[in-house]
Amino acid sequence: MTFARNHWYVAAYGREIGRELFARTVLGEPLVLYRSEEGEVVALADRCVHRRYPLSESRLEGDTIVCGYHGFTYDKTGSCVFVPGQERIPRTARVPSYPVVEQDSFVWVWIGERDRADRELIPRAPWLADPAYTTVCGMEPLAARSELLVDNLMDLSHETYLHGGYIGTPEVANTPITTEVDEDNRIIYVSRHMDDAACPPFYAKSTGIDGRITRWQDIEYHPPCLYLLHSRVAPVGVLPEADGSDPHGFHVEVVYAITPETEHSTHDFWAVARDFALDNQEVSAFLRDSNRAVVLQDVTALDILERVIQTEPPDRQELSINIDTGGLAARRILKRMVAEAGEPAKSAAT
Amino acid sequence: MSHRVAMLRGDTVYRIHWEPGTDVLVGVCHCGAERGSEDPADLWDWLLAHPDGHAPPAAVSPPTADRQPVGAAHD
Numbered sequence: 145m146t147f148a149r150n151h152w153y154v155a156a157y158g159r160e161i162g163r164e165l166f167a168r169t170v171l172g173e174p175l176v177l178y179r180s181e182e183g184e185v186v187a188l189a190d191r192c193v194h195r196r197y198p199l200s201e202s203r204l205e206g207d208t209i210v211c212g213y214h215g216f217t218y219d220k221t222g223s224c225v226f227v228p229g230q231e232r233i234p235r236t237a238r239v240p241s242y243p244v245v246e247q248d249s250f251v252w253v254w255i256g257e258r259d260r261a262d263r264e265l266i267p268r269a270p271w272l273a274d275p276a277y278t279t280v281c282g283m284e285p286l287a288a289r290s291e292l293l294v295d296n297l298m299d300l301s302h303e304t305y306l307h308g309g310y311i312g313t314p315e316v317a318n319t320p321i322t323t324e325v326d327e328d329n330r331i332i333y334v335s336r337h338m339d340d341a342a343c344p345p346f347y348a349k350s351t352g353i354d355g356r357i358t359r360w361q362d363i364e365y366h367p368p369c370l371y372l373l374h375s376r377v378a379p380v381g382v383l384p385e386a387d388g389s390d391p392h393g394f395h396v397e398v399v400y401a402i403t404p405e406t407e408h409s410t411h412d413f414w415a416v417a418r419d420f421a422l423d424n425q426e427v428s429a430f431l432r433d434s435n436r437a438v439v440l441q442d443v444t445a446l447d448i449l450e451r452v453i454q455t456e457p458p459d460r461q462e463l464s465i466n467i468d469t470g471g472l473a474a475r476r477i478l479k480r481m482v483a484e485a486g487e488p489a490k491s492a493a494t
Numbered sequence: 495m496s497h498r499v500a501m502l503r504g505d506t507v508y509r510i511h512w513e514p515g516t517d518v519l520v521g522v523c524h525c526g527a528e529r530g531s532e533d534p535a536d537l538w539d540w541l542l543a544h545p546d547g548h549a550p551p552a553a554v555s556p557p558t559a560d561r562q563p564v565g566a567a568h569d
Binding site for chain 1: 499500501502503504505506507508509510511512513514517519532533534535537538542563564565566
């Protein structure tokens with residue numbers, strides 16, 4: 145498997161995990177997740193050590209999972225605490241457990257080397273759990289490799305062609321970008337600031353702006369998993385105040401968590417947080433439906449692309465142009481992260 | 495427009511600006527060296543080869559950054 149294993153990935157929304165056993169595959173590893181009686185999220189390998197039966201198809205009893213096939217019973221750490229018909233529990237009777245952190249409404253999981261799972265490495269998406277924002281969110285399964293979704297999100301000029309009528313207008317594809325890479329901190333930033341642009345329905349209907357807009361798109365990608373799009377719209381010419389405050393701008397924080405399921409499929413988590421019309425249910429429903437429609441347009445296109453790529457040799461020719469500057473930077477960092485998966489940890493003292 | 499925006503503040507930030515009204519990209523290394531190109535792949539190759547082929551100007555003004563990357567902020 146070719147994954148950047150020693151990184152945090154979003155396995156689920158916190159609200160998805162309760163007292164029912166929940167199955168999800170991350171980086172090719174089938175996981176079973178549940179919430180303990182004290183409320184903490186537990187992630188174990190989803191295969192009984194005995195005959196590989198999925199623990200997610202089993203039963204939760206207190207904080208233990210009782211295998212639905214022969215009754216092997218595992219505690220929160222993955223240790224087997226009961227086997228049927230005998231006293232002795234074999235020393236190897238345990239399933240892997242995975243470090244988990246709940247943060248910003250996500251359940252983050254670490255699949256790689258356990259002693260390298262530093263929670264301080266998890267990038268933040270604070271709006272998703274901030275009462276000053278209202279968030280709509282979802283997850284769509286993608287039958288395509290995660291790299292295709294990264295390519296897609298790093299180049300928003302595709303909005304003009306794939307998402308016309310929702311979020312795309314001609315100005316998106318026609319406006320130059322600035323791309324920055326922080327090599328040490330591994331952040332890629334792509335800015336596209338449109339001074340005078342048509343207002344797409346996604347923003348016209350949600351903000352009530354009638355007319356043309358100043359539209360800023362600032363992508364902040366923390367590879368491999370977290371993608372943030374800081375979107376600011378305002379009537380043409382309305383800019384933030386000199387002190388940095390922005391009372392007349394509308395802010396939408398679009399968050400994606402890009403989690404490989406297998407080498408050829410991806411969990412496409414999406415969330416849209418806004419700082420306006422906070423209690424307006426119609427706006428929430430509109431943004432949820434519109435963004436999901438946009439995500440599904442991407443899913444349809446990327447699923448097609450995955451099928452095409454699988455029929456072609458791996459050294460197929462591509463052509464990159466200016467709009468791909470950010471995507472190329474992301475590909476390079478992701479490639480390095482995958483290569484590092486097999487390397488020993490760097491000494492903290494150096 | 496997005497001309498010469500600078501958001502990131504790290505010590506090793508590489509930037510590629512797209513000159514408005516043209517197809518020209520300008521790569522700016524953290525050492526101050528600059529190069530124009532119409533091929534982003536070539537430009538990344540040049541930037542990442544630092545310091546090979548880089549001739550920074552005598553004095554470099556640090557770019558201003560008016561936004562901290564939010565995802566990197568920890569409690």
